[in-house]
Amino acid sequence: MNASVTTPSFAQSVWLVTERELGSKLRSKSFLISSAILFVIVLAGVLWGGFAAQNENRIPIAVTPETASAVEGMDGLEVTDAADADEARELVTAGDVDAALVPGGAEPFGFTLVGDEDVPSGLVQQFSVSPAVELLATDATDGFLRYIVAIGFGAIFFAAALTFGSTIASSVVEEKQTRVVELLISAIPTRALLAGKVIGNTLLAMGQIIGIAAIATVGLTVTGQDMLLAGLGGPIAWFAVFFLFGFVLLAALFAAAGAMVSRQEDIGATITPLTYLVMAPYFLVIFFNDNPLVLTIMSYVPFSAPVGMPVRIFVGEAQWWEPLLSLAVMLAACVAAILIGAKIYENSLLRMGARVKLREALAG
Known part of the structure; x- marks a missing residue:
């Protein structure tokens, strides 16, 4: 007597087709090569963006007489002297500098780093103690x-x-x-x-x-x-x-x-x-x-x-x-x-x- 043929359930049928789709793609050289190229492009783009950010020009920053000593000896800065905090903020708003270091802020640093829409992350990282950050623009992105x-x-x-x-x-x-x-x-x-x-x-x-x-x-x-x-x-x-x-x-x-x-x-x-x-x-x-x-x-x-x-x-x-x-x-x-x-x-x-x-x- 012939053995009866078992019809696969709906779930088994779905899995059989899923396996077929996965297998055909993973055995396809064109799919594997295109995926590898895509991953390489993404990695290259991220690395390029990161290294470009690290190799930016000197960061222009305004300081007041009270904060000038805080940036002495720091590399990668283009320092502009301002008479007071208000003038330093005006330089930031005008776009003459990327940030300003002004008196005031939480201890132990005691100063505040002022930016327009943002402040350069590399600048914040140069301080051994992170200063308070103040943004002058409403859009912080x-x-x-x-x-x-x-x-x-x-x-x-x-x-x-x-x-x-x-x-x-x-x-x-x-x-x-x-x-x-x-x-x-x-x-x-x-x-x-x-x-x-x-x-x-x-x-x-x-x-x-x-x-x-x-x-x-x-x-x-x-x-x-x-x-x-x-x-x-x-x-x-x-x-x-x-x-x-x-x-x-x-x-x-x-x-x-x-x-x-x-x-x-x-x-x-x-x-x-x-x-x-x-x-x-x-x-x-x-x-x-x-x-x-x-x-x-x-x-x-x-x-x-x-x-x-x-x-x-x-x-x-x-x-x-x-x-x-x-x-x-x-x-x-x-x-x-x-x-x-x-x-x-x-x-x-x-x-x-x-x-x-x-x-x-x-x-x-």
Whole structure:
């Protein structure tokens, strides 16, 4: 008597597809090489920024007669003498110096280091006892640093989401074109096939994000940028959380977009709208990273929240409850995208020939 064939459960089917996705990517030389190049670029960028900061020109600082002795013998300073504390502050406001050392402040130092929007971290570190810090501008975040951090979050989200999203769509089309999908869904449920693809590629994308975070941490530590590292810790953690759910949302839609066509040549027509959604946060932070209103709107739109909210957390513009509210909106959108994507995927997967129209895919 023939032994009965055991049909895998839904969870087992999902895991089988997940393993297949992970294995195919990890055995791909192109994926491994591109990942290595990405990590090298990130490390080079962090190291370059750190060493450039260490090799800055002499720091211009204003001192008063009472504080001049505190900076005697210090290297890397360009000292300007001011008659009193008010004149020293005026030099800072005018941009003639980066900081001013004026009388007054907590003991044992007894002086205060005055800056406009910030004070050079290298200057603070030169004092054996850290002085009190006073900022004259209301915005305490360096504009250039804000720009770089915003571009960093935007570029990472754009590159990872577009790369893996396009890979998912191409994989679905390839399976349709070669008729492999007919064999797959004869053994496992269609939704298990979709879930396995989404989970497998999400794990790969999150692996890259974690790798980038680890490399950035090492680079910042090696170059002595501990203050920047401390300020980026929370935003990076939130970015990883938002990226996880944001990518699941996009992955389900990319898989659905791939199922609507039967040839690789036609895939551009269905994934182009999704490509624009992925590109939008990147270009928005380039042009509006210093616009609180635009960043606030971005932080509550599911497709841009993985970029907008971490930037607002970094610059201190987000209240403690805002990331939680934004995450709740993201989760609701993620569930809706998965349901819609699954319906389109199921109704389009076995349709060959001309591109399936969206209305037909939703109606079944």
